[in-house]
Amino acid sequence: xxxxxTGEVVEHIGKQVMIxxxxxxxxxLGGLSFIMVRDRKGVTQVVVEDKxxxxxxxxxxxxxxxxxxxxxxxxxxxxxxxEIHDAKLEVMVPVLEAPPIEIDKPLDHKPENLETLLDNRVxxxxxxxxxxxxxxxxxxxxGARRYFYKNGFTEMKTPKLxxxxxxxxxxxxxxxxxxxxxxxxxxxxFYKQIMVGVFERVFEMGGTYRAEPSSTTRHMxxxxxxxxxxxxxxxxxxxxxxxxxxxxxxxxxxxxxxxELKLWDARKPLMSDKAVSITMAKVHELYELATKEVIHxxxxxxxxxxxxxxEYAKKNLGTEAVFVTEWPASSMKFYHRKTEGNETxxxxxxFLFRGVEIMTCPMRENRYDVLIAQMKEQGLDEIEEGYxxxxxxxxxxxxxxxxxxxxxxxxxxxxxxxxxxxxxxLFPRDINRLAP
Amino acid sequence: xxxxxTGEVVEHIGKQVMIxxxxxxxxxLGGLSFIMVRDRKGVTQVVVEDKxxxxxxxxxxxxxxxxxxxxxxxxxxxxxxxEIHDAKLEVMVPVLEAPPIEIDKPLDHKPENLETLLDNRVxxxxxxxxxxxxxxxxxxxxGARRYFYKNGFTEMKTPKLxxxxxxxxxxxxxxxxxxxxxxxxxxxxFYKQIMVGVFERVFEMGGTYRAEPSSTTRHMxxxxxxxxxxxxxxxxxxxxxxxxxxxxxxxxxxxxxxxELKLWDARKPLMSDKAVSITMAKVHELYELATKEVIHxxxxxxxxxxxxxxEYAKKNLGTEAVFVTEWPASSMKFYHRKTEGNETxxxxxxFLFRGVEIMTCPMRENRYDVLIAQMKEQGLDEIEEGYxxxxxxxxxxxxxxxxxxxxxxxxxxxxxxxxxxxxxxLFPRDINRLAP
Numbered sequence: 097x098x099x100x101x102t103g104e105v106v107e108h109i110g111k112q113v114m115i116x117x118x119x120x121x122x123x124x125l126g127g128l129s130f131i132m133v134r135d136r137k138g139v140t141q142v143v144v145e146d147k148x149x150x151x152x153x154x155x156x157x158x159x160x161x162x163x164x165x166x167x168x169x170x171x172x173x174x175x176x177x178x179e180i181h182d183a184k185l186e187v188m189v190p191v192l193e194a195p196p197i198e199i200d201k202p203l204d205h206k207p208e209n210l211e212t213l214l215d216n217r218v219x220x221x222x223x224x225x226x227x228x229x230x231x232x233x234x235x236x237x238x239g240a241r242r243y244f245y246k247n248g249f250t251e252m253k254t255p256k257l258x259x260x261x262x263x264x265x266x267x268x269x270x271x272x273x274x275x276x277x278x279x280x281x282x283x284x285x286f287y288k289q290i291m292v293g294v295f296e297r298v299f300e301m302g303g304t305y306r307a308e309p310s311s312t313t314r315h316m317x318x319x320x321x322x323x324x325x326x327x328x329x330x331x332x333x334x335x336x337x338x339x340x341x342x343x344x345x346x347x348x349x350x351x352x353x354x355x356e357l358k359l360w361d362a363r364k365p366l367m368s369d370k371a372v373s374i375t376m377a378k379v380h381e382l383y384e385l386a387t388k389e390v391i392h393x394x395x396x397x398x399x400x401x402x403x404x405x406x407e408y409a410k411k412n413l414g415t416e417a418v419f420v421t422e423w424p425a426s427s428m429k430f431y432h433r434k435t436e437g438n439e440t441x442x443x444x445x446x447f448l449f450r451g452v453e454i455m456t457c458p459m460r461e462n463r464y465d466v467l468i469a470q471m472k473e474q475g476l477d478e479i480e481e482g483y484x485x486x487x488x489x490x491x492x493x494x495x496x497x498x499x500x501x502x503x504x505x506x507x508x509x510x511x512x513x514x515x516x517x518x519x520x521x522l523f524p525r526d527i528n529r530l531a532p
Numbered sequence: 533x534x535x536x537x538t539g540e541v542v543e544h545i546g547k548q549v550m551i552x553x554x555x556x557x558x559x560x561l562g563g564l565s566f567i568m569v570r571d572r573k574g575v576t577q578v579v580v581e582d583k584x585x586x587x588x589x590x591x592x593x594x595x596x597x598x599x600x601x602x603x604x605x606x607x608x609x610x611x612x613x614x615e616i617h618d619a620k621l622e623v624m625v626p627v628l629e630a631p632p633i634e635i636d637k638p639l640d641h642k643p644e645n646l647e648t649l650l651d652n653r654v655x656x657x658x659x660x661x662x663x664x665x666x667x668x669x670x671x672x673x674x675g676a677r678r679y680f681y682k683n684g685f686t687e688m689k690t691p692k693l694x695x696x697x698x699x700x701x702x703x704x705x706x707x708x709x710x711x712x713x714x715x716x717x718x719x720x721x722f723y724k725q726i727m728v729g730v731f732e733r734v735f736e737m738g739g740t741y742r743a744e745p746s747s748t749t750r751h752m753x754x755x756x757x758x759x760x761x762x763x764x765x766x767x768x769x770x771x772x773x774x775x776x777x778x779x780x781x782x783x784x785x786x787x788x789x790x791x792e793l794k795l796w797d798a799r800k801p802l803m804s805d806k807a808v809s810i811t812m813a814k815v816h817e818l819y820e821l822a823t824k825e826v827i828h829x830x831x832x833x834x835x836x837x838x839x840x841x842x843e844y845a846k847k848n849l850g851t852e853a854v855f856v857t858e859w860p861a862s863s864m865k866f867y868h869r870k871t872e873g874n875e876t877x878x879x880x881x882x883f884l885f886r887g888v889e890i891m892t893c894p895m896r897e898n899r900y901d902v903l904i905a906q907m908k909e910q911g912l913d914e915i916e917e918g919y920x921x922x923x924x925x926x927x928x929x930x931x932x933x934x935x936x937x938x939x940x941x942x943x944x945x946x947x948x949x950x951x952x953x954x955x956x957x958l959f960p961r962d963i964n965r966l967a968p
Contacts, residue, residue, distance in 0.1 A: 159729075161930070257961050293655070493596055530712060
């Protein structure tokens with residue numbers, strides 16, 4: 097008999113079906129038993145009436161792999177609106193020990209229980225509320241790709257094994273590479289700029305590695321960045337693109353994952369139609385006015401300001417995602433572009449979403465000679481082998497361009513309102529954790 | 533004036549347009565000049581009549597970034613069926629030195645010129661014939677994703693920083709990880725099996741790292757694997773799925789990339805509707821009969837046999853992709869499944885395409901106790917920390933499952949008929965190469 101998926105059982109009311117999946121829940125009530133069977137489409141309730149079949153279930157634990165045959169009956173209160181009656185069970189793989197973590201009740205996500213959650217990840221991910229996080233993450237990736245493709249981008253795969261750090265040398269993992277030293281990529285920065293010369297618009301969704309020596313709620317040593325870079329754009333167009341990307345991904349997730357979002361009581365973020373930008377000076381001014389607190393270092397935003405301005409934008413500007421513009425040149429990397437007509441500023445914006453920065457979104461300096469001058473200003477030597485290939489992209493013509501790196505896990509976290517970025521990572525890595 | 537992309541110029545015949553892009557080719561003929569301007573959609577021919585404008589071009593080299601305004605005229609012989617007349621040029625970024633490698637003529641792909649090709653990769657990728665390789669690679673990725681999604685798969689992102697080798701310890705990159713030792717993932721094997729317990733069907737397209745100590749036409753130290761794993765399948769269904777994936781990706785590439793394929797005179801691979809499988813014994817028999825050569829080690833295929841059987845299948849079985857089945861148990865990894873009823877064999881198949889193996893496609897042992905026995909047979913200790921999490925997926929119930937890892941670059945290479953896998957890699961890595 098052909099397998100029916102749990103999500104499609106309701107289409108066979110009154111008929112005989114066979115389902116395969118995991119024993120997800122069991123309730124044995126004397127002569128009558130209810131079980132839930134889980135497969136990739138969700139769960140189906142099965143009513144087991146036959147005494148021998150109930151007996152079979154007694155010693156079996158959650159996780160047991162079952163094949164179930166029975167008749168489909170309409171049942172509004174059951175998941176999917178139907179259940180299976182007169183079930184005959186076949187045990188495909190017995191599980192005889194109870195799992196080390198709850199699979200059929202929501203798991204505790206309190207900070208003090210994070211380590212337990214992660215230690216038992218392999219089995220804990222089978223909990224439908226955990227599964228939902230990563231179903232949504234898959235949709236973030238796919239939603240972003242659809243937006244990139246609609247806008248003429250090409251996907252690229254760039255190397256993560258590098259001879260030289262792409263930028264700076266701090267927090268770098270290094271390894272022996274046949275007698276030389278290789279490092280792990282901290283960003284796709286140089287490659288994505290190089291590829292603007294080839295495809296004009298490129299994206300990548302790949303691993304990023306930082307030897308971050310502390311364990312925080314926001315940092316990991318390995319994470320996925322949705323990287324993109326686009327040529328022939330203005331600074332305004334770049335921000336509009338980034339805003340459109342986030343908005344489009346959010347719409348896509350809310351369209352595709354209603355059940356998963358409901359498990360987390362996720363509220364859809366308010367997003368304006370067009371990008372909303374506020375200058376950093378204005379953020380300081382508004383914040384000081386509202387809180388009576390004085391900001392001494394006006395060259396950056398404090399975490400409190402980041403939170404506050406997002407709340408402000410939500411209440412007053414109709415959006416939970418806002419760009420902060422007009423950054424001082426002192427905050428720039430050598431490859432950022434200074435503002436035309438005002439060399440003390442740079443064309444950088446930070447994109448804040450629900451209280452945290454999710455992307456730095458700057459324009460790049462595309463003129464070869466200016467770029468070299470900026471490298472010298474920052475004490476970098478353009479002769480160094482690691483820069484030569486990168487610089488040749490500029491020497492042989494690169495148009496004005498900009499881009500950003502967007503954290504996949506942090507975005508998933510903020511969509512669902514999770515405390516820690518590690519909760520939105522299948523198998524997270526930090527200073528203390530290299531397994532499972 | 534709004535920018536028109538080169539591919540859309542033909543839609544504006546008789547009208548004024550503005551294009552932006554790179555000077556891709558120039559031919560100055562006294563009073564009349566022809567140039568090609570390249571952007572992400574291809575190239576457009578521009579006729580420059582005005583003397584001052586021709587003069588402007590004289591010192592400018594290929595790669596110069598231009599803004600061109602002019603009138604569109606129908607011209608069958610020009611790329612895209614139209615060209616721009618009465619052009620006014622604005623130099624956005626001048627290039628004053630000729631590029632170190634040809635951009636407007638096909639590049640030499642002879643083995644002896646590979647190093648030159650790769651040393652000049654940053655600029656050489658702007659050659660349209662090189663660009664075509666990676667446009668096709670993007671379509672392989674997207675074509676595979678569409679097939680996975682159509683078949684109920686979920687994308688996952690698994691860590692590449694590991695505490696323990698996923699399998700064996702040879703050819704492993706290792707690094708200091710805050711005083712511990714981390715290694716780079718040689719495969720997503722353990723994680724994708726674990727994730728069968730969560731999503732039933734999963735895929736990933738991620739980096740794979742092998743400290744391969746030789747430079748060959750088939751091996752690199754970093755490459756992209758299209759990994760997948762599926763639960764509740766039979767061995768036959770698994771091969772059918774893999775065959776369908778390849779066939780579907782090939783159809784997609786041929787639909788999406790006619791121009792790019794033409795640049796390489798790529799011939800569409802012959803693919804049967806259903807998977808074709810031949811036993812290893814039969815391959816030996818057919819090969820010996822045809823070549824009069826004796827195969828002494830009948831437990832594996834020789835490279836000559838792999839080539840020969842693909843040719844045979846093309847001529848006699850209507851396919852250029854064929855599975856070789858019935859492998860001896862001595863060829864198996866501890867997590868492969870032995871054949872039911874014949875413990876000397878295992879449920880492994882190798883998928884050969886155009887003369888090379890592109891995937892090993894085996895079923896996994898899903899029974900906890902049998903898996904542990906197989907680990908012991910191979911001298912592995914299940915108590916070792918690195919295996920405990922993996923084994924817990926089995927202990928708490930995994931259904932019969934199988935999967936494969938599919939090399940992205942090797943597949944792109946074989947689609948186009950390239951000599952070396954590095955030609956199908958943006959920035960390849962091997963024992964001698966860690967840059968650009």
